[in-house]
Amino acid sequence: MSNLTTAVTEFVLLGFSDTRELQILYSLLFFLIYSAGLMGNLLIVIITTFDRRLHTPMYFFLRNLSIVDACFISTTVPQASVNSLVNNRAISVTGCAAQVFLVMFLAHFEFTLLTVMAHDRYVAICHPLHYPVIMSPRVCMQMTLSCLFTGLLNAGFHTGYTFQLSFCQSNVIHQFFCDIPSLLKISCSETFGNMLSLLVSALVVGVGCFAFITASYIRILSTVLKFPMKEDQRKAFSTCVPHIIVVSLFLISGCYVYLQPPSSSGSIKDIIFSVFYSVIPPFLNPIIYSLRNKQIQDAIRILMRRKLLLGNKA
Template sequence: MSNFTSATEFLLMGFSDIRELQILYSFLLFLIYSAGLMGNLLIVIITTIDRRLHTPMYFFLRNLSMVDACYLSITAPQASVNSLVNNRVISVTGCAAQVFLVVFMGYVEFILLTIMACDRYVAICHPLHYPVIMSPRVCLQMTLTCLLTGLIYAVFHTSYTFRLSFCQSNLVHQFFCDIPSLLRISCSDTFSNKLSLIVSELIIGTGCYGFITASYIRIFSTVLKFPVKEDQKKAFSTCIPHITVVSLFVISGAYVYSQPSSDSMSFKNIIISVFYTIIPPFLNPIIYSLRNKQIQDAMGILMKRNIFIKK
């Protein structure tokens, strides 16, 4: 049988074979990508320009927005163009690059969400110690550690995947290149690859999600002790959407990555993949920032300055 690791391309799955639906999906992906990219870049600009937002909370929000903008750009534009022109071809190099970037950005996003949960926990439950615990130096160290470990994590899983031989087919049953889909079309022994994915999910996924859940439980228990009901309502309205998006990100990703390689990828699985690659970075600007009063005030000031300058 031919070995597709020596070939120059893979074939990606589309959202539909019906031309009208292909155009519709392309348009929807373009709208989601454009809105998500603009929202994330707006948060980066506002939190950079406004000195009042130079705090640990907005430092992490700015980093998350930059990661979200990159994360969205890995899959959504190509999927939109592929659906529009009905072209599913991707080179082996392009596929490897996409796997690396998806794993790297997904890891960094998840760790940043965990750090942000820690930041909220310290701010609400230990406000007097907050300036010491979340000092600028500590925030920078946590971010750099997140990026460095993410780089190591992505290099390992990408290189470990592309050492395999792909001789069964070159059709990737997904709208982008991901590890589970590549393992399904490999004719090599993939047991060690599956094991490494499971171990990663157990250590990183379960550990971080458990930490996030525990942090929000402590936050909720502290918020319930607030004497002012309005403060309780404000805290809950902020924290509940956070944990909802994190849960969506974790559950959808775990579902796709934990399926047996023998299972065929259906349209349902492709849609589920959207919920950990496209939806979270699209929703994060709305949930984490644009609903925030300080962000809204900073946006208003920025818009007034621009209007004044034009006049």
């Protein structure tokens, strides 16, 4: 950190536009996306917590996913929105390091949790009789804690490794938030080890989880096709297909951003791909996984009726 602190005291984040009118427009757009994503995820957390009918493994993982998504979208979007609104894109070295750590941790947590959710759907559809035993509350908690602790280790390692580098060429980060690929591009140190560690993490975590998810859904689809009722097939497909879409979007955009050579110059395309893995999934997950779910919809109606009744009595 010695070279970093003597050469660079703060970083400057790159926005979507230098035009003032567009900066305000992007700020308002990000604020609307953030508000919708945050309210949707918090609504799912509240519903799945207080409705005892939803205290099942599936909704336990959905609740944790919503908590992660609410934190993930809060890590990047509010500051980007405020930066565009006040036209001040500076961020301290400590703030940048904290943002890098949180983005890495929450991205890891979310992707591994999506992998666990694929396993949960596989057991529920392919082994329904053994589902309560295989996905017991203790097993669900152990899986979630494994996602959390491996995320902390992964994020801690990459953040510490990145901020040992020297940043003496430029302090302009070609991104709307601090991330490792953008920092490697402006470092004047040797970054081969950093790129190699990112590649290994991508292969172990990204490709490994994606392979597990793919294998789970191949088994699920082969089982679903044997269902005699078309309605049962439709329900199973409607549950699985959105999961595959979100996972693919998350993985493809994340790999594009994190596995580029550090010598590449920053571009608006990099920022757009970052939006696809850091903003869009947390925004869409409540709609795809929960708000389209009949049980969630029924729970929301019951909660609204109770609020109305309490309001009328008051």
